Amino acid sequence: MTMTSAERLQHALAHKEPDRVPCVIAAAMHPARDMGLSIKEYFSRPENIVEGQLRLHRKFGNDMLCCYPFAAIECIAWGGEAIYFDQGPPNCGAPVIKKPEDILSLEPPRVSENAALKANLKAISELKAVVGDDIPISGVAVSPFSLPIMQMGFEAYLDLIFERPDLLERLLQINADYCVEWANAQLKAGASAVMYSDPAFSPGIMSRDWVQKYGASAAKQVISRINGSVMIHLASGRGLPIVDEIIHAGFFAMSASAEEDLGELKRACKGRLALVGNLNALVMNHWTEKDAEAAVKKAIAQAAPGGGFVLMDNHGEIPFIVREDILLAVSDAARRWGQYPLNWLSDYEQ
Amino acid sequence: MQELTRKQKLFVQALMQLDTSRCRELLAGQQTSEDCSTHPEEIVVPALENIGQAWETGHISLSQVYMSSRICEKVMEKILPQDSTPQESSTRLAIGVIEDYHALGKRMVISSLRSAGYKPIDLGHGLKAEELVEKALQEKADILLISCLMLASAIHVKDVVEGLNRAGSQIPVVVGGAPFRLYPALWKETGAHAVGNNSADAVKIVRDLVGRQL
Numbered sequence: 001m002t003m004t005s006a007e008r009l010q011h012a013l014a015h016k017e018p019d020r021v022p023c024v025i026a027a028a029m030h031p032a033r034d035m036g037l038s039i040k041e042y043f044s045r046p047e048n049i050v051e052g053q054l055r056l057h058r059k060f061g062n063d064m065l066c067c068y069p070f071a072a073i074e075c076i077a078w079g080g081e082a083i084y085f086d087q088g089p090p091n092c093g094a095p096v097i098k099k100p101e102d103i104l105s106l107e108p109p110r111v112s113e114n115a116a117l118k119a120n121l122k123a124i125s126e127l128k129a130v131v132g133d134d135i136p137i138s139g140v141a142v143s144p145f146s147l148p149i150m151q152m153g154f155e156a157y158l159d160l161i162f163e164r165p166d167l168l169e170r171l172l173q174i175n176a177d178y179c180v181e182w183a184n185a186q187l188k189a190g191a192s193a194v195m196y197s198d199p200a201f202s203p204g205i206m207s208r209d210w211v212q213k214y215g216a217s218a219a220k221q222v223i224s225r226i227n228g229s230v231m232i233h234l235a236s237g238r239g240l241p242i243v244d245e246i247i248h249a250g251f252f253a254m255s256a257s258a259e260e261d262l263g264e265l266k267r268a269c270k271g272r273l274a275l276v277g278n279l280n281a282l283v284m285n286h287w288t289e290k291d292a293e294a295a296v297k298k299a300i301a302q303a304a305p306g307g308g309f310v311l312m313d314n315h316g317e318i319p320f321i322v323r324e325d326i327l328l329a330v331s332d333a334a335r336r337w338g339q340y341p342l343n344w345l346s347d348y349e350q
Numbered sequence: 351m352q353e354l355t356r357k358q359k360l361f362v363q364a365l366m367q368l369d370t371s372r373c374r375e376l377l378a379g380q381q382t383s384e385d386c387s388t389h390p391e392e393i394v395v396p397a398l399e400n401i402g403q404a405w406e407t408g409h410i411s412l413s414q415v416y417m418s419s420r421i422c423e424k425v426m427e428k429i430l431p432q433d434s435t436p437q438e439s440s441t442r443l444a445i446g447v448i449e450d451y452h453a454l455g456k457r458m459v460i461s462s463l464r465s466a467g468y469k470p471i472d473l474g475h476g477l478k479a480e481e482l483v484e485k486a487l488q489e490k491a492d493i494l495l496i497s498c499l500m501l502a503s504a505i506h507v508k509d510v511v512e513g514l515n516r517a518g519s520q521i522p523v524v525v526g527g528a529p530f531r532l533y534p535a536l537w538k539e540t541g542a543h544a545v546g547n548n549s550a551d552a553v554k555i556v557r558d559l560v561g562r563q564l
Binding site: 092161202205259 | 368405408410411412413414416417420449450451452453454457476500501502503505528529531532533535536
């Protein structure tokens, strides 16, 4: 029996086998090209994003939609600016926290009054009105622990952790309150779950000491206050060494990095934490259709048995240069080889 | 991975503990020890290489690599002016980031190079390829290093290499950053001369390139 995207995801995330492996082609910028718009023009209107997400669903059968435009929206929300590029996602402009002492007077944006955030909420509610309960929409909130990278620059943030733990604690609390308000507003607008973007939680980025001391405690506090399910996205970062911390914090799913063994990660997470990943989007543009099929089969073979797996790229954002024919090959292969039961696996393993 | 001496191991240990005083003590001891013929950078550079490799293999975090390179830079500041070799002082290294505002990688490479006695020229970040070419030529760089986080930025390295070629320059271009790690063939496609897998690699590559130029 064919399931709706919502049913498919619910089954998979509950560690059961749905009709087929859910698949998400996170080509957030690609609809701009399709619609004859620059990346900046495309993201400037909520209506464009709604149309773009619907196109992604029609084209690739995406089982989850997402209206979050790009991480630099957080910079805009906090009073900074986004710097746009023709062929890639916008970056954050000058830091809004210019010196550590600025944290003492830092005021978070009010979600209900902030133009950038309100536009994103409008896109979610308009998309929800079209897709109803059939296709889940994911909200996105940058974690309190990772947000300072954009607020003050990575270098200054690391110096702050080392030199001014007092101000760090204050900043994390301000960010936690904001993160909760922002995540809950997205859920209220129609998002089904929240993707908690936290690259700093990866042990490849921050030391285990700092992750445990600051990242894990911030995550626990935030998750307990968000009115819905929360998955952690490490934005390509490795997560295998911290699976237990992720589970303990209360996440129901995590991203899988292309830099780690998906099979090993699956064994560590089985029945406890669903996995989302781990196609290497940076090499996709050099794939042939056969390469795409082989990569999809490998990921499914490693992580899909028993459910608990959503096929996606490892970063949550496919580079703009990746060709559409390759993305179609990925989604076709996911349909062809992702049908449960995965009977072909015995031959594949041999 | 190169086997470290006892002193180098102690230095790595102090860096992992973010113990700046201990690092300073170890290097001070190095300078005053009567029977020791080792230059302080022979402690620092292998230690940073070791830390870089530990990051590559997933054993430590980027924050630890960053903090280590910053501590090394700090403790070497007072030692370097008198100890830098003429070659390190005279090699003009320039570093920049194109089409991207992520500058941590650049900062880490600068710290590693300074810890080894070099005086890299920071050309900035968020630059267009042609701006980086112009700045590198203006600065009369002997070697140009480019740090990248995003694929869209890494692809523009090719424009830098072509721009330098058009200007008749043979400046070697050294790249590093996540796109080159996740897509290992990319650096060759851009026409770069070398790739570093971590910030400490920059020292090794620069020494090698300078050695070849001599």
